[in-house]
Amino acid sequence: MTDSIKMEYSLELEKGFNIIAGPCAVESVRQMEIIGEFLNKLDIKFIRGGAFKPRTSPSSFQGLGIKGLKILGDIKDSYGFRVVSEVLDPRDVEKAYDYIDIYQIGSRNMQNYPLLIEVGKTDKPVLLKRGMSATFEEWIKASEYIAMGGNQHILLCERGIRSFDDYTRNTLDLMSIPIIQGKTGYPIFIDPSHGTGRKELILPAVRAALVLGANGVMIEVHPEPAKALSDGIQSLNFKEFELLLNNVKKLEQALDEDMVEL
Incomplete structure (x- = not known):
């Protein structure tokens, strides 16, 4: 691809809009097979899934750990996805290496400096x-x-x-898109x-991100959100995700025709 941002492992982010999709948590082999088959038919290149889960409550589902990583690795081998998954501890970095393509560092670990240093190697x-x-x-x-550490x-x-407002789970700061692009040059x-935290707000947020020039979005998708072991309330079902993709394609076409940079 000539029109792409090249990264290691022949990983290429299209300059257009990249979509990372998948469940909050890897729950079972069957669950990931169903999701993998669905996303592959839609030509999604990046799949997400949590094997290690940093939950607010220690009694909540904590993830399948290494077993979850192996399930992700099998889905990767079956469909050629690029796998995105979170690591919580510096010791997880080596464990996850053979199964995933992109290390995710979650919000709670943004300033976990030993972990940042380890993935930097x-x-x-x-x-x-x-x-x-x-x-x-x-x-x-x-x-x-x-x-x-050498990892750019x-x-x-x-x-x-x-x-202070708790209507949404968090306050999505969309101005981070132009600010981060201007300050770092990194994909955002x-x-x-x-x-x-509300599935009905995901599509409007995606539209706004696309118009503002984000490089992509990460969206939680589950075949049965009501039965999800983690974050089902904010996960899209398959029909809702397909609707979102159709909206994105139409908006991309409109922007290609009409967008003028100031």
Whole structure:
């Protein structure tokens, strides 16, 4: 591809709109087979799924761990997906290496410096989510911990910050798109699932992110959200996700025809 942002492992982000989709958590082999088959038919290139889950309550589902990573690896081998999955601990980095293509650093670990340093030693891209209370400067400085280890393949992901209003799960700061692009040059993704916590707000947030020039979005998709072991309330079912994709394609076409940069 000539019109792409090249990264390690022949990983290429199209300059258009990239979509990372999949469940909040890897729950079973069957669940991931169903999701993998569905996303593959839609030509989705990036699949997400949590094997290690940082939950607010220790009694909540904590993920399948290594078993979950192996399931992701099998789905990757079956369909050729690029796998995005979160690591929580420096010791997880080596464990996950053979199964995933992009390390995800979640909001709670944005300033987990030993973890940032460890992924910085690898040759795989790192998707760094903004901390829920982090300033832009703190977020950018956190990315420098990754880069100083030699890994320049960094994607930044806005997932919402905390504010006084609790109507949405978080407050999605869409101005992070032009600000981060201007300050770092790194690809910027938006996570509207966590940013809003409400499935009916995901499509409007995706539309806004596309118009503002985001490089992509990360969306939680589940065959049966009501039965999901994690974040079902903010996950799209298959029909809703297909509707979102159709909207994105139409908006991309309109922007290609009408967009004029100031």
